[in-house]
Every structure is written in structure tokens, then in C-alpha cells.
Amino acid sequence: ETISSGKFxxxxxxxxxxxAHRRYLASRRFDPDALIDIWGIQGIGIAxxxxxxxxxxxxxxxxxxxxxxxxxxxxARRYINARPDEESVPAKQLLYGEDSAGHSxxxxxxxxxxWRLGPGSVATLGIQFSQSQVLRLSKYPTRAIAFDNxxxxxxxxxxxxxxxxxxxxxxxxxxxxxxxxxxxxxLEVRELRKRFLE
Numbered sequence: 001e002t003i004s005s006g007k008f009x010x011x012x013x014x015x016x017x018x019x020a021h022r023r024y025l026a027s028r029r030f031d032p033d034a035l036i037d038i039w040g041i042q043g044i045g046i047a048x049x050x051x052x053x054x055x056x057x058x059x060x061x062x063x064x065x066x067x068x069x070x071x072x073x074x075x076a077r078r079y080i081n082a083r084p085d086e087e088s089v090p091a092k093q094l095l096y097g098e099d100s101a102g103h104s105x106x107x108x109x110x111x112x113x114x115w116r117l118g119p120g121s122v123a124t125l126g127i128q129f130s131q132s133q134v135l136r137l138s139k140y141p142t143r144a145i146a147f148d149n150x151x152x153x154x155x156x157x158x159x160x161x162x163x164x165x166x167x168x169x170x171x172x173x174x175x176x177x178x179x180x181x182x183x184x185x186x187l188e189v190r191e192l193r194k195r196f197l198e
Contacts, residue, residue: 006084006085006086006087006088007085007088008064008065008066008086008087008088009082009085009086010067011044011047011049011050011055011067011069011082011086012044012047012048012049012050013044013045013046013047013048013050013051014042014043014044014055015042015043015044015045016042016043017032017036017041017042017043017054018043018045020045020052020072021043021052021054021072024054024072025054028112028182030112030115030116035115038100038115038119039056039057039097039111039114039115040057040059040064041054041055041056041057042054042055043055044069050069050080052071052072052073053069053070053071053072053080054069054070054072055067055069056068056069056070056096056111058087058091058094058096058125059099060089060094060098060099061099062099065087065088065089065094066081066082066086066087066088066089066090066091066094067081067082067086067087067091068080068081068082068091068096068111068125069081070111070112079110079111079125079126081125091125092125092128092129092130092132092133093130093132093133094132094133094136095107095122095123095124095133095136095137096111096114096122096123096124096125097111097114097119097121097122097123098122098136100119100120101119101120101121101122101140102120102197103140103141103142104120104140104141104142104143104144104196104197105120105121105122105137105140105142105143105144105196106120106121106122106144106146106174106181106192106193106196106197107121107122107123107124107137107143107144107145107146107147107160108121108122108123108124108146108147108180108181108182109123109124109125109126109127109147109148109153109180110123110125110126110180110182111123111125112182113146113180113181113182115182116181116182116183116184116189117146117181117184117189117192117193118189118193120193120196120197121146121181121197122137124160127147127148127152127153127156128156129156129160134160134163134164137160137164138164138167138169140169141168141169141170142169142170142172142196143164143169143170143171143172144171144172144173144174144192144195144196145157145160145161145171145172145173145174146174146176146181146192147160147180148179148180148181149175149176149178149179149180150179154175157173158173161173172196174192176188
């Protein structure tokens with residue numbers, strides 16, 4: 001069950017995507033308007049703290065309870081999440097994208113991976129996953145773990161598979177051709193969806 005923590009607070013400077021946000025998304029082969037429609041993203045331009053980031057809402061049953069942001073620049077910190085006092089449910093108790101999940105899930109690390117793989121995929125918001133996230137994943141009969149290809153992420157993917165193996169259902173570990181699901185080709189995405197989600 002989700003535990004409510006604080007009061008939900010939006011970051012300052014939030015609004016529609018600027019041309020710079022759209023250029024960044026297009027450069028990564030994403031359709032900005034589709035991401036707005038499906039995932040509810042917005043932009044932060046000039047702001048005191050989170051300037052030039054894409055704002056990504058994290059929802060439970062249609063209600064926004066937390067958020068994260070993705071830089072469009074060269075910031076050392078690609079993702080900056082809501083602080084505990086800015087979210088009504090801690091993001092690490094949740095799976096990003098779970099509202100769109102069906103009978104099975106493809107599990108990735110980050111939001112952009114979910115955008116690429118489409119509805120039915122979920123993200124643990126980093127390679128560190130929580131007990132709450134493991135329990136949420138255990139409810140799906142078919143779980144395919146598709147973390148990034150670097151060694152530490154693959155180690156965590158194996159650990160997640162082991163933790164899920166005690167629950168009913170099937171857990172598959174997938175290794176993608178590219179560095180991460182966010183960079184997957186259309187063909188690879190189609191094959192993955194056909195195998196696990198359709």
C-alpha cells in the first residue's frame with residue numbers, strides 16, 4: 001500500500017514546453033506532443049533551481065503524487081526528483097507508468113525508457129529499487145526486466161529477478177542491443193512489445 005508522506009508541491013517555473021525542450025526531445029527521436037498527451041510532461045525554463053528541465057509527473061490512479069525532472073542540458077545530474085516534502089507519496093514506493101500497465105510489464109530504470117517502450121512498461125526510477133517496488137511488480141504474472149547494459153545495472157537486474165522469483169508468475173531478464181531501452185530502435189521496441197505486452 002502507498003504511504004502518504006507530505007503535501008504535493010509543484011516546482012517553480014513550470015509551464016508548456018519551450019522550443020529548447022522540444023528540440024532536445026526531437027533530437028532523441030521523441031514526439032513532444034505525444035509525450036504531453038500520454039505522459040503529461042511539461043517544461044521548466046528559467047527558474048531558480050530546476051532550470052531547463054522536462055517535468056515528469058508520477059501518478060497513482062490518475063492523480064499526480066510526485067514528480068521528477070530530466071535536464072535538457074549538460075547538467076551533471078540528469079534527473080532531479082521531488083524532495084520528500086514536495087510529494088504526497090514517495091516516488092520510490094511507486095513504479096513510473098504503472099497507471100498504463102496491463103497484465104504484464106517491462107521494467108526499466110528511467111522515464112525516457114518508458115517513453116520509448118510505451119504504455120505497459122514501468123520504471124523503478126534508477127537502478128536502486130525498493131521493497132515496495134518489488135511488491136508492486138510481484139502482482140504482474142509476466143515481468144520482463146530491461147535495465148541498461150552497463151555492468152552495475154545488469155547486476156541490479158539479476159538481483160531484481162532473484163527477488164521476484166519467489167512470487168507466482170514468470171520473470172524474464174532482457175538484454176537490449178543498445179546502451180539502454182531509451183535508445184532502442186523501433187523494430188526492437190515492436191519485438192519486445194509483441195513478446196511481453198501483446
